[in-house]
Amino acid sequence: MDNPLVSSASDKVTGYEHLKECLRIEVIKRDGGKRFSWLKVFHRVAFNRKKRFYFWWRIANYLYKSSSSRQRKIAKIIGVNLARKYGADISIAAHIGTGMKINHYVGIVIRAECVIGDNVNIRQNTTIGRKKSTPDIGYITIGNNVDIGANSCILGDIVIGDNVTIGAMSFINKDIPANTLVYSQKTTQIVIKNIGSTIQH
Numbered sequence: 590m591d592n593p594l595v596s597s598a599s600d601k602v603t604g605y606e607h608l609k610e611c612l613r614i615e616v617i618k619r620d621g622g623k624r625f626s627w628l629k630v631f632h633r634v635a636f637n638r639k640k641r642f643y644f645w646w647r648i649a650n651y652l653y654k655s656s657s658s659r660q661r662k663i664a665k666i667i668g669v670n671l672a673r674k675y676g677a678d679i680s681i682a683a684h685i686g687t688g689m690k691i692n693h694y695v696g697i698v699i700r701a702e703c704v705i706g707d708n709v710n711i712r713q714n715t716t717i718g719r720k721k722s723t724p725d726i727g728y729i730t731i732g733n734n735v736d737i738g739a740n741s742c743i744l745g746d747i748v749i750g751d752n753v754t755i756g757a758m759s760f761i762n763k764d765i766p767a768n769t770l771v772y773s774q775k776t777t778q779i780v781i782k783n784i785g786s787t788i789q790h
């Protein structure tokens with residue numbers, strides 16, 4: 590269960606400054622070229638559905654890490670609503686660095702016990718989960734600048750290094766070194782047949 594990265598990351602991830610930095614990049618402007626202001630955040634959130642997800646997830650994540658049981662309760666309600674509305678079940682207890690990027694929310698499931706670095710790109714139908722349903726499990730650690738292809742399944746208490754690109758439809762259950770490209774080898778061949786024109790004129 591002990592992960593040396595978790596305590597430092599959770600300190601970083603729980604802070605109000607971290608919340609503002611996440612909102613500055615994910616909600617206000619992705620290149621980070623704008624200063625933080627709540628007014629700008631509310632303006633973006635009012636007019637952009639995608640940004641609304643980042644906003645509410647970050648707020649829920651912040652509240653969940655608080656010591657107040659009332660705030661944790663509110664965080665859980667926000668988390669449930671987000672999952673229902675967007676079809677993405679990203680645990681509000683997860684530790685995710687700044688600059689998280691999601692283009693299509695549908696089918697994303699991320700477990701609570703994970704420490705994910707900055708600038709992660711997560712695509713649709715990706716699971717970052719447990720290997721088994723036993724209560725005593727550790728953490729999955731994912732570095733900075735990791736790009737995860739659609740329909741990937743990343744399981745177990747593994748470590749994925751910085752600057753890793755994970756190809757679409759990958760099954761990952763082993764540590765992946767930094768600065769690598771990884772994908773599951775194709776086990777099926779696509780067959781291309783010429784069936785002529787089927788369009789009736």
Ligand SMILES: CC(=O)SCCNC(=O)CCNC(=O)[C@H](O)C(C)(C)COP(=O)(O)OP(=O)(O)OC[C@H]1O[C@@H](n2cnc3c(N)ncnc32)[C@H](O)[C@@H]1OP(=O)(O)O
Pocket residue numbers: 712737738739754755756757758759770771772773774775
């Ligand atoms: C609506 C949307 O667009 S959502 C966005 C969805 N997009 C994604 O999820 C992006 C994920 N990107 C990928 O999977 C890419 O294929 C990458 C980044 C892994 C590799 O890209 P490239 O380096 O350009 O690889 P390239 O296309 O040249 O393929 C090289 C070889 O690897 C194979 N390969 C590439 N990706 C995969 C993969 N995900 N799984 C299995 N084999 C793969 C190719 O078939 C090819 O093998 P072949 O020569 O025997 O046919």
